[in-house]
Amino acid sequence: MSKYVIDWTHTTAAIKKAERRKSEGRWKTGDELCREAPDDAGLRACAKELKQLGYSITVNELRKWRDTAAAFPLAQRRPDLTFDIHAAAGDPEMLQRVLAKLPRGWPVSPTRVGWAAATLRGAPPVASFPACVSPVAGTGHALGGGHRRNRIRVFVDRRGAFTNSQ
Secondary structure: OOOOOOOOHHHHHHHHHHHHHHHHHHHHHHHHHHHHOOOHHHHHHHHHHHHHOOOOOOHHHHHHHHHHHHHOOHHHOOOOOOHHHHHHHOOHHHHHHHHHHOOOOOOOOHHHHHHHHHHHOOOOOEEEEEHHHOOOOOOOHHHOOOOHHHEEEEEEOOOOOEEOOO
């Protein structure tokens, strides 16, 4: 344990700023891809050009950026949520449904939104996911989130709300 008390205010602010810039870049790239590469042939040509320029961006990444930008018009984008959270939801209606169903206090992450969206789309009502994405801080992190004994179970109750008990 360190004998110094560290104030992480500047570090966390810098990380948040970097995440915002990354999201803004993906939105701008997705918007441009909607105009310049409306089909998969255009995406393949773009990926090839980017590879020649030294970038390692796959066709699937470009498709994700384009499709997310197309699914979320500018007026329906939530500036308080990252691009990856929008992409995990897939469309504005699903994003609203997921956000309405998540219990109060659960942090919103791409993993949690993707899992919840899949469940709302018809995945089995009982699912488990690694403890590293659990709402309980610290659960299972020391042993590694992917280990079987570190999984928590999440249920969908009769009202369709997510809970960690039956």
